[in-house]
Amino acid sequence: MIRLLILGVLGYLIYQLFAGGKSAGGGKKSTARRPPADSGGRMVKCASCGLYVPENEAVLKRQGGGQVFYCSEKCAAGAKKKPD
């Protein structure tokens, strides 16, 4: 059982390595992609309709221990399928 857990963690770490790219290892080359918005905000995707909205304008909801973004309160309310 523990071995499975370790395997899972290792797999996750490896996945993060490949998915996250070279995030740790000096930041000399800062050719990171710029977000579409130039208003100094990060773009987040609405979990309901898939629309991209600035993070500071998005509706943030806590779901299952994580954070979910929505473009509007309407989407946030509409996306709730399971009653708490």
Ligand SMILES: [Zn+2]
């Ligand atoms: Zn939406």
